[in-house]
Amino acid sequence: MNIQQVCTMLGELDKKQIENLLKELPVGRIGCHADGITYIVPINYVYEGNTIYGHSAKGMKIDIMRKNPDVCFQVDAIDDLLNWESVVAWGKFAEITDLFEREFAMQMIVNKVMPLTRGATAQPSHGFTDNASDVGNGVELILYKISLTKKTGRFEKG
Secondary structure, X not given: OOHHHHOOEEXXXXXXXXXXXXXXXXXXXXXEEEOOEEXXXXXXXXXXXXXXXXXXXXXXXXXXXXXXOEEEEEEXXXXXXXXXXXXXXXXXXXXXXXXXXXXXXXXXXXXXXXXXXXXXXXXXXOOOOOOOOOOOOOOOOEEXXXXXXXXXXXXXXX
């Protein structure tokens, strides 16, 4: 191994790089904590105007965030172990109950997620419907937002 193979540059992402990474990636992770339980789970999301929009069926993540709305959100783009970018952000969870805002959030999520699915009947899980052909209300769809209050970013380039 020569010196070029082990030299890497570590650094901080600037505001624009942080915003770009949050906007472009389709999957992030929510970290939440309540009643002595810490839970980290991946989600499909949309980032718009300093806000993360997501959807879910009722479950552990929603139960924990309802108890403690202070959450952490993380995304990363990894080419390999020496070439990556990562953003960690903190904010407040809130369920979306306003009909207009629910429609706005759902449309943004569908617009971002659907081009990433495979097959004519493919559809994202976790709160849309029981199966791709069902347009009924068999699953309670919870739409929520995380209003970000702090963001940091790091990178490594090999």
